[in-house]
Amino acid sequence: xxxxxxxxxxxxxxxxxxxxxxxxxxxxxxxxxxxxxxxxxxxxxxxxxxxxxxxxxxxxxxxxxxxxxxxxxxxxxxxxxxxxxxxxxxxxxxxxxxxxxxxxxxxxxxxxxxxxxxxxxxxxxxxxxxxxxxxxxxxxxxxxxxxxxxxxxxxxxxxxxxxxxxxxxxxxxxxxxxxxxxxxxxxxxxxxxxxxxxxxxxxxxxxxxxxxxxxxxxxxxxxxxxxxxxxxxxxxxxxxxxxxxxxxxxxxxxxxxxxxxxxxxxxxxxxxxxxxxxxxxxxxxxxxxxxxxxxx
Amino acid sequence: xxxxxxxxxxxxxxxxxxxxxxxxxxxxxxxxxxxxxxxxxxxxxxxxxxxxxxxxxxxxxxxxxxxxxxxxxxxxxxxxxxxxxxxxxxxxxxxxxxxxxxxxxxxxxxxxxxxxxxxxxxxxxxxxxxxxxxxxxxxxxxxxxxxxxxxxxxxxxxxxxxxxxxxxxxxxxxxxxxxxxxxxxxxxxxxxxxxxxxxxxxxxxxxxxxxxxxxxxxxxxxxxxxxxxxxxxxxxxxxxxxxxxxxxxxxxxxxxxxxxxxxxxxxxxxxxxxxxxxxxxxxxxxxxxxxxxxxxxxxxxxxxxxxxxxxxxxxxxxxxxxxxxxxxxxxxxxxxxxxxxxxxxxxxxxxxxxx
Numbered sequence: 022x023x024x025x026x027x028x029x030x031x032x033x034x035x036x037x038x039x040x041x042x043x044x045x046x047x048x049x050x051x052x053x054x055x056x057x058x059x060x061x062x063x064x065x066x067x068x069x070x071x072x073x074x075x076x077x078x079x080x081x082x083x084x085x086x087x088x089x090x091x092x093x094x095x096x097x098x099x100x101x102x103x104x105x106x107x108x109x110x111x112x113x114x115x116x117x118x119x120x121x122x123x124x125x126x127x128x129x130x131x132x133x134x135x136x137x138x139x140x141x142x143x144x145x146x147x148x149x150x151x152x153x154x155x156x157x158x159x160x161x162x163x164x165x166x167x168x169x170x171x172x173x174x175x176x177x178x179x180x181x182x183x184x185x186x187x188x189x190x191x192x193x194x195x196x197x198x199x200x201x202x203x204x205x206x207x208x209x210x211x212x213x214x215x216x217x218x219x220x221x222x223x224x225x226x227x228x229x230x231x232x233x234x235x236x237x238x239x240x241x242x243x244x245x246x247x248x249x250x251x252x253x254x255x256x257x258x259x260x261x262x263x264x265x266x267x268x269x270x271x272x273x274x275x276x277x278x279x280x281x282x283x284x285x286x287x288x289x290x291x292x293x294x295x296x297x298x299x300x301x302x303x304x305x306x307x308x309x310x311x312x313x314x315x316x317x
Numbered sequence: 318x319x320x321x322x323x324x325x326x327x328x329x330x331x332x333x334x335x336x337x338x339x340x341x342x343x344x345x346x347x348x349x350x351x352x353x354x355x356x357x358x359x360x361x362x363x364x365x366x367x368x369x370x371x372x373x374x375x376x377x378x379x380x381x382x383x384x385x386x387x388x389x390x391x392x393x394x395x396x397x398x399x400x401x402x403x404x405x406x407x408x409x410x411x412x413x414x415x416x417x418x419x420x421x422x423x424x425x426x427x428x429x430x431x432x433x434x435x436x437x438x439x440x441x442x443x444x445x446x447x448x449x450x451x452x453x454x455x456x457x458x459x460x461x462x463x464x465x466x467x468x469x470x471x472x473x474x475x476x477x478x479x480x481x482x483x484x485x486x487x488x489x490x491x492x493x494x495x496x497x498x499x500x501x502x503x504x505x506x507x508x509x510x511x512x513x514x515x516x517x518x519x520x521x522x523x524x525x526x527x528x529x530x531x532x533x534x535x536x537x538x539x540x541x542x543x544x545x546x547x548x549x550x551x552x553x554x555x556x557x558x559x560x561x562x563x564x565x566x567x568x569x570x571x572x573x574x575x576x577x578x579x580x581x582x583x584x585x586x587x588x589x590x591x592x593x594x595x596x597x598x599x600x601x602x603x604x605x606x607x608x609x610x611x612x613x614x615x616x617x618x619x620x621x622x623x624x625x626x627x628x629x630x631x632x633x634x635x636x637x638x639x640x641x642x643x644x645x646x647x648x649x650x651x652x653x654x655x656x657x658x659x660x661x662x663x664x665x666x667x668x669x670x671x672x
Contacts, residue, residue, distance in 0.1 A: 224418030
């Protein structure tokens with residue numbers, strides 16, 4: 022294995038371009054957002070005061086923590102944060118419950134079928150997320166496909182209000198993020214060692230108990246990876262709640278959008294963003310170090 | 318052999334057109350150390366897996382201790398298997414691996430603890446119980462896998478190439494330990510191996526398999542000293558094989574004319590072997606005696622391999638075939654390359670084979 026110690030000079034050079042890319046395209050913008058969060062609002066373009074001013078003789082730095090404090094004080098933001106975490110948690114759980122049997126089923130298939138089914142899981146990526154969410158609007162609306170079908174079949178006598186509710190948001194999120202859960206689970210489950218399952222059977226387990234005692238615990242790393250890939254982006258999800266959700270789905274992504282574009286309050290919007298990042302980064306870092314300790 | 322404990326009756330397994338095991342019948346007695354020996358692809362592992370319940374036979378039945386277990390899934394059979402890859406559960410400690418099957422049986426905790434400490438002591442695993450399989454050496458893993466199967470006290474322990482992953486020294490040591498354990502516990506072991514030396518060392522009886530069939534079953538002495546075919550004679554150790562031109566029965570032995578050679582040679586004629594029809598004579602290199610001037614198959618010493626304990630001579634014969642002879646190094650007379658010698662053998666050292 023290549024460890025940093027055994028890595029040659031040339032190999033070290035190889036990691037420079039990706040890190041340069043991440044630095045310019047990710048770290049720098051994040052720092053800019055942090056800077057905006059610490060400045061004050063003003064009317065004009067850009068709509069915030071500069072952090073650093075140079076009057077020819079003196080460099081003055083003006084840090085404004087009021088925006089961050091404001092985000093803490095106003096219950097609206099806390100509510101949006103908590104609601105985002107709740108929606109993300111429930112949506113992640115729903116996605117997991119659908120994705121696990123799906124990934125397990127695919128991993129049990131014989132060879133040509135496997136690749137075909139994995140391919141089918143990825144196919145939706147080929148069209149834009151926005152188009153697919155609009156399609157869901159057409160399906161879920163009061164005179165949409167689903168309601169027409171239900172009405173025609175006589176199961177209901179007046180259209181169900183699904184669009185612009187929390188339910189529509191869950192449907193949209195679970196649908197959009199399913200592949201992110203299926204793929205890590207599938208790659209974990211497809212690699213499972215059949216001889217371990219045979220050993221479990223040999224030692225007295227039925228098919229079901231060998232699943233719970235062997236397959237499931239060994240797939241935990243896939244579950245953690247899939248949940249992280251779904252949970253983290255869903256917390257900040259904007260498109261789905263904006264298009265499918267109603268007034269009751271106040272999520273943090275939408276709050277940021279409103280602050281930026283409706284209220285034109287960039288410092289507050291940036292503060293909400295910074296807190297959102299911290300809210301996600303700190304627990305995930307803790308979890309990661311926990312997991313890496315567990316592996317040793 | 319006493320009353321059979323395990324009976325395999327007409328067992329076959331086909332995968333589509335490929336027949337992995339073809340009508341195998343075997344009887345294994347209680348407390349036997351029984352080997353299934355054959356080259357890779359001969360169906361020995363498939364046979365073992367049918368006994369364990371992992372493969373459904375296409376035809377035939379398996380009887381264990383008087384009960385027909387053919388239709389039982391592996392978890393309901395009183396057999397346990399030690400896998401070639403060991404198949405230790407990577408997420409569980411050695412102790413949890415060992416008691417896995419006992420927990421599944423829902424045995425009382427106290428009993429589980431006693432059985433665990435018993436087996437850990439027998440297999441010197443006491444200090445390793447809290448480790449994960451990834452923290453064990455190959456030999457330690459092998460012992461943990463053995464412990465996990467033994468602790469269930471199976472009626473028959475099935476071992477699929479149990480020593481295949483060990484290095485040579487550890488192998489010899491582990492062979493001895495397996496034999497000691499088997500005697501001590503009085504269990505019935507069925508081992509699958511492709512290593513004839515290993516089968517000879519550990520087994521009470523060996524079944525030699527080829528292309529899905531059992532060719533011969535017998536004690537190590539029987540299959541080595543009295544193989545029933547040229548294939549077995551060559552597969553177990555080494556054999557010099559001569560084509561027989563004609564043979565007559567003569568005072569309990571056979572008197573034989575070898576194709577391409579003058580004179581008559583003597584060999585054992587196994588019961589039931591006819592002197593009519595195609596026959597071959599087989600003689601082991603260590604039973605061949607070389608003389609300078611005397612009776613025997615004439616040949617020229619072409620090559621000598623010195624291995625310390627013995628010298629191996631390769632003779633080129635008049636028929637252009639070769640003959641190997643092995644002599645224990647007694648420090649005495651030696652032959653030179655290029656020397657003309659004669660190779661003979663005692664009548665009971667050679668035997669006739671019909672196939």
